[in-house]
Amino acid sequence: MKADEVDFVAEVARAGAGLSVERDKLYVIESRLAPVARREGFGSIRDLLLAARHRREGKLMWAVVEAMAGGETSFFRDPAVFARFRDEMLPELARRRGDAPVRVWSAGCGGGQEAYSLAFAVDDASGPSPVRNVDILGSDLSERALEKARSGLYTQFEVQRGLPIRTLVQHFDKQDELWALSARIQAMVRWKRVNLNADFGGLGRFEAIFCRNVLLAMEPAAHHRALQRLARALEPGGYLVLGMEETADGLGDGFTALERGVYRLNPGYSAAA
Amino acid sequence: MGGGPPTPVLNQPIRCFIFLLPRWIALKTCLVVDDSRVIRKVARRIIEDMGFEVAEAGDGVEALAWCRAAMPDAILLDWNMPVMNGIEFLDELRHERGGDRAKVVFCTVENDLEHIRQALDRGACEYIMKPFDSDILQSKFMQAGLL
Numbered sequence: 450m451k452a453d454e455v456d457f458v459a460e461v462a463r464a465g466a467g468l469s470v471e472r473d474k475l476y477v478i479e480s481r482l483a484p485v486a487r488r489e490g491f492g493s494i495r496d497l498l499l500a501a502r503h504r505r506e507g508k509l510m511w512a513v514v515e516a517m518a519g520g521e522t523s524f525f526r527d528p529a530v531f532a533r534f535r536d537e538m539l540p541e542l543a544r545r546r547g548d549a550p551v552r553v554w555s556a557g558c559g560g561g562q563e564a565y566s567l568a569f570a571v572d573d574a575s576g577p578s579p580v581r582n583v584d585i586l587g588s589d590l591s592e593r594a595l596e597k598a599r600s601g602l603y604t605q606f607e608v609q610r611g612l613p614i615r616t617l618v619q620h621f622d623k624q625d626e627l628w629a630l631s632a633r634i635q636a637m638v639r640w641k642r643v644n645l646n647a648d649f650g651g652l653g654r655f656e657a658i659f660c661r662n663v664l665l666a667m668e669p670a671a672h673h674r675a676l677q678r679l680a681r682a683l684e685p686g687g688y689l690v691l692g693m694e695e696t697a698d699g700l701g702d703g704f705t706a707l708e709r710g711v712y713r714l715n716p717g718y719s720a721a722a
Numbered sequence: 723m724g725g726g727p728p729t730p731v732l733n734q735p736i737r738c739f740i741f742l743l744p745r746w747i748a749l750k751t752c753l754v755v756d757d758s759r760v761i762r763k764v765a766r767r768i769i770e771d772m773g774f775e776v777a778e779a780g781d782g783v784e785a786l787a788w789c790r791a792a793m794p795d796a797i798l799l800d801w802n803m804p805v806m807n808g809i810e811f812l813d814e815l816r817h818e819r820g821g822d823r824a825k826v827v828f829c830t831v832e833n834d835l836e837h838i839r840q841a842l843d844r845g846a847c848e849y850i851m852k853p854f855d856s857d858i859l860q861s862k863f864m865q866a867g868l869l
Contacts, residue, residue: 523861528864528865605833605851606858609850609851609854609858609861609862610857610858610861611861613848613865614838614842614848614849614862614865615842617838618835618838618839618842622835623833623834623835
């Protein structure tokens with residue numbers, strides 16, 4: 450790829466989703482754009498970018514954004530986080546909500562693994578009165594990713610990354626070469642396309658937001674704005690769960706860090722925002 | 723063949739010595755049981771990187787000999803092998819002294835629910851469907867409580 454093509458990709462990704470594209474990682478850019486070029490019927494990445502650039506075609510531009518946003522995802526990434534959600538957050542939030550459902554948002558869920566991991570955690574909760582009244586929203590900026598999430602179909606490779614074998618046996622059936630998630634677990638999650646780089650105030654408020662390893666792909670200003678919006682989408686005292694390498698420090702005293710990647714929104718923050 | 727205790731990894735005497743050390747001194751140990759030398763070699767490399775001392779066996783009989791000499795903490799177990807297959811080995815292992823202590827992770831081309839259920843019913847902790855990579859192996863060892 451030529452330097453001006455890389456610049457074009459970086460600009461499109463920044464404008465579309467606030468993404469920070471590392472220009473020196475050409476192999477990453479090419480490996481993400483090559484499947485898009487094939488899918489859209491172009492002979493090369495260069496042809497794809499030429500068409501996107503000169504025709505200013507929204508669909509192609511967005512395909513480039515989606516490709517650059519796509520990251521790695523797996524079931525139960527960092528299992529201790531999901532155990533904490535099941536054993537500590539969920540009972541506490543349910544007490545706080547009374548008869549109303551606990552609202553949980555998996556923001557930037559890719560192919561749905563994180564949102565379904567939350568559903569498995571809810572389903573797995575035990576004790577005298579396990580919390581079942583939970584509303585889980587999974588969102589991503591990519592409609593393709595959401596299509597996959599809605600299908601509940603995963604490859605053998607995907608179901609082996611993070612998913613305990615007993616969970617596979619309990620909740621999946623084999624369909625040819627793919628593994629199909631049960632309708633019961635699928636029904637626990639609703640899906641919506643959301644761009645974290647735009648206003649998402651209409652989504653309402655949540656008791657917990659999981660936004661893991663998403664913000665770190667954004668440029669600093671977009672990252673900060675997204676963090677502010679996420680804070681506003683949380684109920685006071687709600688949890689923001691980030692990736693293990695991410696922090697909410699950018700919001701000053703907005704959050705209290707509970708452990709690595711897990712934050713609680715301080716009372717009063719949303720009113721001040 | 724990796725070699726069992728009667729002819730244990732003779733070209734690696736130090737490794738063999740460590741594998742047979744008392745549990746309280748030694749690293750965690752893993753026995754890789756597979757009739758494919760290539761699979762054993764790939765798995766050994768990944769599992770050693772996870773901090774285990776690794777021994778190899780090419781079938782269930784050889785694996786049982788290893789276990790009788792020094793019960794490993796983990797066993798990565800193929801299903802289809804000559805002489806004694808993975809399920810037969812697992813049944814035998816559970817009758818051995820300390821045989822309930824080793825955590826068994828199946829690693830096989832058998833990728834249907836019936837095989838998986840059978841392995842779990844017989845006491846396997848985890849199950850890997852080949853092909854695998856280091857992420858999958860690490861994830862499964864974590865699920866089995868080995869990491």
